[in-house]
Structure formats: structure tokens, C-alpha cells
Amino acid sequence: MTPGSSVANLTALWAARDLRGVKTVVASSASHLSVRKAARILGLPYVEVGVDRGHRLDPAALPHDLSDACLVLTAGTTSVGAVDPLECCGRAAWTHIDAAWAGPLALSDQYRSVLSGVDQADSVAVSAHKGLFQPKESALVMFRDIEAAHGAISFGGAYLAAPNIGVQGSHGAAATLLLATLLAWGREGVAARIERCMDNARRLQAFIAAHPDLECFPDGGTGVTIFRPAPDRTDAFRADLPQSLASSATIGGDAWLRCVSANPNADMERIIAAIDKACRRTST
Ligand SMILES: Cc1ncc(COP(=O)(O)O)c(C=O)c1O
Helix, strand or coil: CECCHHHHHHHHHHHHHHHHCCCEEEEECCCCHHHHHHHHHHCCCEEEECECCCCCECHHHCCCCCCCEEEEEEECCCCCCCECCHHHCCCCCEEEEECCCCHHHHHCCCCHHHHCCHHHCCEEEEEHHHHCCCCCCCEEEEECCHHHHHHHHEECCCCCCCCEECCCCCCCCCCHHHHHHHHHHHHHHHHHHHHHHHHHHHHHHHHHHHCCCEEECCCCCCCEEEEEECCCCHHHHHHCCCCCCCEEEEECCEEEEEEECCCCCCCHHHHHHHHHHHHHHHHC
16 A cells, blocks of 8 residues: 555556666656656656547557556546556556556446456556545555565565565555445445446536536546536636536646546535536526
């Protein structure tokens, strides 16, 4: 476990560098800034490749030779929740999947297919403090070859009963809260809540798609809804929405609004009514 997905990504790229000798990090322009940060810390050049209209990495834009590269694919991009083509796994010396947002969908029979191909990765990062309902500083990094990875990122010392694994030295019992959640709700209970979040997003997207004054960005399939009034009056519209109902997102230089579906108990009637009301106010 790591205290967030930035550290999970750093840990994975560290293992990639030291186990496979990767010399560059390749990721899409929609990848999270922590990937660039990790490349910088590790002294690896960062190569950015383009995305398609839906913000997925464009495989045609990948460098031809990835034999000494760590390819980072994102499952649930930060702005729009898009999932990169995971079938690109295996094309590089090491493939890491930053599944900070979409990773927990693996627990749902209904939505697992969004992550199809994830099992081919060398490493996967998942934030528990996003889709697993944990307080902040809770994430996981998983490795295909755990023994080799631990060997690469562990340091022992005479004063330690067991070597430190990963970036952190002393730390608290990081898994306790996640364990308590899993014991209390079980895998089915967690999956049911994830599915409620996804159902909420689908409801919101259906409402926006049917609304004559709203436009929706293509759905990334992971519970992130990006929308705006059409024609664009996003700033005025946002000011009319209840605070924290939506965050702002700048996509291709344009202002959009973003609702991340991470609360299974969200009152969708109220949310939809508030958006509808702001729409009527802004258009008058
Ligand atoms: C795709 C993705 N990766 C990594 C991170 C970084 O996670 P953290 O803030 O837990 O370090 C984020 C945060 O939003 C993210 O969206």
C-alpha cells in the first residue's frame, strides 16, 4: 500500500527502471501529472503521445520501438475518465497501468470488462481513496512478479526487523481502514456501491443527453460526467449550481463541468433538479 497513487506510480516506475532497465517513460498527454513527476525523480526522459477525441491514448502515435520504454496506460483519466487501449499492454519493456480511478471496477461483474487487458500489465496502481471509499492516503500498487518487484524496491538495515518495501520508511498500519471496509461490506457490498455510483453517472448522462440546453463530452465509461451548457456559458452556469456539485475541467482550451460519481448515496433527484434549475436561470 502507498499513501496515494502518485507514490504508487513512482514505485511502479522505479521497479520498471531497476528490473528491466527502462530508459524512457511513455504516456499520453491525458495521463496524470504524477507520471511526469515520477519520470523526473527517476531521471528518465518523458515522452508524451497524443490522444483521440475521447482522450484515449492513440496507439498510432506510439514510438515504433518501445523495447527500452516503460509504457504507462491510464484506466480512468483525471479529466474525463477515459480508458486507454489496454490491449497495448506488452508492447513495451514494461507496461504500467495507472488505474487510480477505474481500478475498483474490477470488483464489479457488471463493469469489469472496462478493464479488459489489465491482467497483462507488469504493474497496476489503484487509489483506494477514490473508488474504494477510503479516506485520503490510501492506494495500492500491484506487480505481476511480486518477488522480483519487492527485491528491486526493498532496503534492509541492521536496525530493521524486516526491510522497507517501497518509498516509505516508517508508516502506520495503512491497510487497516481498507481491511475494515472489506470485512464490513464484503466484496459484494463494495461492488454494489461501485455499481450504484456507475448507475448514478448513467442517469446523469441520460438527463444531460436529453436536455436541449446541455451538451455532454463523450463518456469515458468510468463514472465521470463532463458537460456544459450549449452554447457555452459555463462560468455563469457554474455560479448558479450548488457549490461542489461540479468541478471545472479545461479540455482542449474549453471550459467544461465535471461530476465524478464517487458517492453511492448521492441524491440524483436533487442533483438533476439543481442542474435543470441552473440551466433555466442561465438561459433567461
Ligand atoms: C489517474 C490518476 N493517477 C494518479 C493520481 C494521483 O493520485 P494521488 O492524488 O492519490 O497521489 C490521480 C489523482 O487524481 C489520478 O487521477
